[in-house]
Amino acid sequence: MNLRTEEIVARIESALRNATHEECELVLQGGRTSLTRFAEGEIHQNVEESRLLLRARVCQTTWSASPRVRMGSGATTDLSDDGIATALDKAAELASFAPEREEYPGLAPPGAAAGGSSVPYTGHHDRATAESDAGFRANEVARAILPAMRMGYSAAGYYRIVEGGFGEYGNPQTIAVGNSIGVRQVYVPTTVDMMCAVSTPGGGTGWAVAWGVSREHVDAEAVGRTAYEKARASERPVMLAPGDYRVLLEPAAVAELIRFLIPSFSLRAVREQRSIFHSRWGGRMAAEQVHLTANPHHELLRLRPFDDEGLESMTLPLLEAGFHRELTVGWTEARALQRPSNGYSPLQPSAADAVPRGLVLSGGQGTVDDLQRRHPDCLRITRLWYNRFVNPLLTTVTGMTRDGFFEMRGADIYRALVNMRYNVNVFELLNQTLDMSEGVRMGDTVVPALVCDGFTLSSSTVST
Amino acid sequence: MRDICAAAVSAALDFGASYADARIVLSHSRQLASRNGLLAQMDDEVTAGIGIRVLVGGAWGFASASGTTVDVASDTAWRATEVARASALVQRRPVSLPAVTPVTGTWRTPVQTDPFSVGLAEIVEYLRSAESGMRVDPRVRVSSAMTSAKRQNVWLVTSEGTDIEQEFTWTGAGLGAVATNGDDAQVRSFPNSFGGQTQGGGWEVVQNLNLLARCDQVGWEAVELLSADECPRERTQLILDTTQLALQIHESIGHAAELDRVYGHEAAFAGGTYLGDDRLGTFQVGSEHVNISADATLEGALGTFGWDDEGVAAQRWMLVEQGRFTGYLDSRETAARLGNTHAAHATSHGACRSAGYHRLPLVRMVNVSLEPGNAGTLEDLIRNTERGIYMETNSSWSIDDRRYNFQFGCERGYLIENGVRVKLLKNPSYAGISPQFWNSCDAVCDASEFRLWGLTNCGKGQPAQLMAMSHGSSPARFRDIEVGVSRRGGR
Numbered sequence: 044m045n046l047r048t049e050e051i052v053a054r055i056e057s058a059l060r061n062a063t064h065e066e067c068e069l070v071l072q073g074g075r076t077s078l079t080r081f082a083e084g085e086i087h088q089n090v091e092e093s094r095l096l097l098r099a100r101v102c103q104t105t106w107s108a109s110p111r112v113r114m115g116s117g118a119t120t121d122l123s124d125d126g127i128a129t130a131l132d133k134a135a136e137l138a139s140f141a142p143e144r145e146e147y148p149g150l151a152p153p154g155a156a157a158g159g160s161s162v163p164y165t166g167h168h169d170r171a172t173a174e175s176d177a178g179f180r181a182n183e184v185a186r187a188i189l190p191a192m193r194m195g196y197s198a199a200g201y202y203r204i205v206e207g208g209f210g211e212y213g214n215p216q217t218i219a220v221g222n223s224i225g226v227r228q229v230y231v232p233t234t235v236d237m238m239c240a241v242s243t244p245g246g247g248t249g250w251a252v253a254w255g256v257s258r259e260h261v262d263a264e265a266v267g268r269t270a271y272e273k274a275r276a277s278e279r280p281v282m283l284a285p286g287d288y289r290v291l292l293e294p295a296a297v298a299e300l301i302r303f304l305i306p307s308f309s310l311r312a313v314r315e316q317r318s319i320f321h322s323r324w325g326g327r328m329a330a331e332q333v334h335l336t337a338n339p340h341h342e343l344l345r346l347r348p349f350d351d352e353g354l355e356s357m358t359l360p361l362l363e364a365g366f367h368r369e370l371t372v373g374w375t376e377a378r379a380l381q382r383p384s385n386g387y388s389p390l391q392p393s394a395a396d397a398v399p400r401g402l403v404l405s406g407g408q409g410t411v412d413d414l415q416r417r418h419p420d421c422l423r424i425t426r427l428w429y430n431r432f433v434n435p436l437l438t439t440v441t442g443m444t445r446d447g448f449f450e451m452r453g454a455d456i457y458r459a460l461v462n463m464r465y466n467v468n469v470f471e472l473l474n475q476t477l478d479m480s481e482g483v484r485m486g487d488t489v490v491p492a493l494v495c496d497g498f499t500l501s502s503s504t505v506s507t
Numbered sequence: 508m509r510d511i512c513a514a515a516v517s518a519a520l521d522f523g524a525s526y527a528d529a530r531i532v533l534s535h536s537r538q539l540a541s542r543n544g545l546l547a548q549m550d551d552e553v554t555a556g557i558g559i560r561v562l563v564g565g566a567w568g569f570a571s572a573s574g575t576t577v578d579v580a581s582d583t584a585w586r587a588t589e590v591a592r593a594s595a596l597v598q599r600r601p602v603s604l605p606a607v608t609p610v611t612g613t614w615r616t617p618v619q620t621d622p623f624s625v626g627l628a629e630i631v632e633y634l635r636s637a638e639s640g641m642r643v644d645p646r647v648r649v650s651s652a653m654t655s656a657k658r659q660n661v662w663l664v665t666s667e668g669t670d671i672e673q674e675f676t677w678t679g680a681g682l683g684a685v686a687t688n689g690d691d692a693q694v695r696s697f698p699n700s701f702g703g704q705t706q707g708g709g710w711e712v713v714q715n716l717n718l719l720a721r722c723d724q725v726g727w728e729a730v731e732l733l734s735a736d737e738c739p740r741e742r743t744q745l746i747l748d749t750t751q752l753a754l755q756i757h758e759s760i761g762h763a764a765e766l767d768r769v770y771g772h773e774a775a776f777a778g779g780t781y782l783g784d785d786r787l788g789t790f791q792v793g794s795e796h797v798n799i800s801a802d803a804t805l806e807g808a809l810g811t812f813g814w815d816d817e818g819v820a821a822q823r824w825m826l827v828e829q830g831r832f833t834g835y836l837d838s839r840e841t842a843a844r845l846g847n848t849h850a851a852h853a854t855s856h857g858a859c860r861s862a863g864y865h866r867l868p869l870v871r872m873v874n875v876s877l878e879p880g881n882a883g884t885l886e887d888l889i890r891n892t893e894r895g896i897y898m899e900t901n902s903s904w905s906i907d908d909r910r911y912n913f914q915f916g917c918e919r920g921y922l923i924e925n926g927v928r929v930k931l932l933k934n935p936s937y938a939g940i941s942p943q944f945w946n947s948c949d950a951v952c953d954a955s956e957f958r959l960w961g962l963t964n965c966g967k968g969q970p971a972q973l974m975a976m977s978h979g980s981s982p983a984r985f986r987d988i989e990v991g992v993s994r995r996g997g998r
Contacts, residue, residue, distance in 0.1 A: 079594070093571065316648055429907065502912060
């Protein structure tokens with residue numbers, strides 16, 4: 044597979060030129076994933092996957108007193124001229140059976156996002172990273188597991204390189220958009236991440252992760268060493284009584300929690316009373332030092348800078364000094380409300396909401412250790428696991444601590460704790476935030492470590 | 508396609524593999540959804556590609572690519588062997604697969620009406636009618652109806668001589684309504700949450716659901732929940748309907764019985780299990796009422812096939828018998844390893860599956876079900892319950908990385924007093940520890956209440972892959988369970 048930007052552009056240009064449908068859009072998704080997985084100190088799964096999916100959308104407009112539009116979409120992995128033509132024809136066939144929509148404004152024109160311009164053919168791509176082979180990944184794995192192996196501990200995790208875009212469960216994500224009225228956007232990023240979990244015979248488990256846009260950003264040795272040290276410190280954990288506690292949430296835990304805020308910032312969710320902002324629009328939602336931004340352009344992220352219709356995604360303040368500010372909206376809904384889009388449209392047609400991408404939580408300073416020294420006595424949580432909404436409207440969430448849960452005294456680990464279930468309201472948590480560190484990249488977010496009060500730990504995992 | 512798979516296997520052997528298998532998967536899916544009067548989804552997707560798995564020097568490699576030409580197959584085979592060579596750089600235990608008798612044959616999902624033969628106009632009208640039928644009150648802010656159909660044609664050829672072809676057809680539909688009053692939002696789904704019901708079969712699956720007859724009720728049920736009482740916080744008897752039991756089985760028994768978890772393969776992600784191999788055959792995971800089967804032969808289920816993605820024939824076996832833990836979900840590699848300590852379990856039961864051509868086969872659930880008991884019907888069970896809570900339709904689920912500590916939420920519940928449902932409850936939830944919970948089971952309804960529910964969003968692996976399977980059960984009762992756990996922060 045070749046993911047060179049120029050060739051993607053040429054393929055889309057050619058397909059649009061050959062298209063027999065007046066209003067159409069082509070969205071290219073996916074790319075390549077190389078992932079080396081290890082467990083018990085050896086590589087047990089090792090994959091290189093190539094997957095490009097082309098989505099074709101056709102709109103059929105009838106002009107009477109007002110325009111009425113039908114639309115459908117077809118997708119294919121056959122990127123030949125015939126394959127793309129077939130997908131367009133399938134989209135047209137589906138469109139012909141769709142009911143007419145009165146409010147649909149048609150395809151998004153270039154530069155239709157508020158304050159934005161359609162910047163063609165942008166991209167961030169690290170060639171050395173993309174061309175790294177399985178041997179490179181194996182060496183990185185060997186470096187990461189060395190501290191654990193020397194002690195006879197077990198190490199598990201992965202080293203991954205992605206060229207292109209994939210979602211949490213491997214669903215291809217948009218890397219290029221072109222349409223028949225001039226939108227042309229291509230963005231083929233590289234992303235690297237490594238995760239390592241170490242477990243000891245004494246019942247200790249530790250975990251660490253690192254993310255970057257090139258392989259230089261991921262220090263495999265440091266990831267392995269951090270996981271190893273946490274595992275050693277986690278041995279012989281003791282039970283803690285359920286209760287509300289002051290906690291230091293490390294960045295991985297914060298990233299897990301703030302993603303549950305994402306649906307609340309959809310304008311459609313607010314209009315349908317499914318978001319807390321229906322009743323608290325513009326209200327105070329978090330402590331004064333908390334700023335939350337949708338910023339896919341952030342230098343640590345460099346996510347796709349445009350939405351699934353090819354409109355540039357604006358940098359949006361979602362919470363400013365703790366107060367609610369903006370909501371996200373896509374082209375279709377924005378036009379219906381006679382307001383500008385801010386570039387967060389999902390694929391069309393879609394039942395999904397327009398929601399923020401590239402969350403950046405800021406307002407803190409110093410490292411995680413600096414933060415710990417400022418708040419020496421608290422519980423410290425490395426990571427949260429199997430986190431799920433309990434109530435989406437209220438942003439209440441449950442899940443478990445995992446792989447490094449400690450009681451801290453005098454900024455040092457006093458004792459390891461048995462993992463516990465938590466139940467929290469994420470906005471209330473931000474409202475009870477006392478302090479934060481500087482942000483680091485965690486997945487598609489930039490988040491700090493955070494100290495807050497009132498973190499509800501509801502039950503322990505007891506042995507049976 | 509069979510010949511291209513064979514060419515890929517041959518190429519892999521030429522490149523130095525000691526074992527190779529090649530799978531070509533052609534997939535056609537169609538999803539349509541109506542939401543608030545608009546056709547919100549109208550998608551048709553066709554994909555085709557090949558995935559090749561090899562052993563070189565006792566180390567695994569896997570590569571996949573879109574396309575089904577001989578050139579693609581050969582290039583992918585080469586990449587797979589290169590990946591395997593790199594795996595061998597960090598290896599402690601060379602993998603050796605036990606010899607098997609090669610299989611050949613074909614298998615396909617029984618289908619009455621091809622879902623792709625149904626006219627789009629008919630489907631669109633059906634969806635719009637069902638969806639609009641839920642808008643029975645202005646407080647129903649969101650109404651949605653969806654259907655999906657998927658057909659997968661899979662060819663598998665291995666270097667051991669296995670050569671099989673399978674055709675899977677899955678069809679589903681569902682309704683969802685969200686009612687709000689400004690302060691609260693309540694969801695009601697039919698016949699199940701998170702997409703409704705999906706089964707192996709054709710358009711008859713949708714017809715049997717009869718959405719048009721239920722849509723107004725779904726809307727009213729969502730509205731009624733707005734004024735219902737919150738679920739009380741107490742320890743009490745809990746009766747679960749079959750939709751919620753499906754997920755309870757999935758999370759606290761099914762995943763726990765995956766053998767790759769025992770060997771740490773998922774230690775950094777999905778986690779381990781409380782069902783370690785030292786507990787096989789001895790551990791009392793549940794009460795005597797708890798019998799749990801794994802069955803890849805169930806008609807109409809999503810984890811049903813002729814052979815798994817290693818060519819092991821579909822079969823039925825017991826994971827739990829009268830509460831005792833008796834078996835694992837396994838693959839050829841993991842079963843062989845278990846055989847070193849448990850000789851009777853050395854052969855795979857056939858639970859190694861992949862989400863598509865692009866993904867490596869992993870140990871995954873087939874259809875895992877709680878066998879019917881002798882407690883009569885659901886109404887009998889409620890009539891025989893002095894006080895308790897009945898819950899149905901999952902809304903929230905979470906469990907720890909050893910599959911021990913869980914918390915579930917449901918769409919609605921009822922307070923039961925003196926054998927009668929006396930009050931509708933909203934936001935019902937419960938929590939527990941898996942073996943304690945299953946050991947508290949004191950009644951399972953009979954076979955007349957047995958229902959099979961498709962689950963299409965089971966995530967596992969890195970890269971993560973979503974897999975589908977079904978879970979069956981009759982309603983069941985559990986003693987002394989903590990309910991209302993999500994109230995006031997859950998303490």
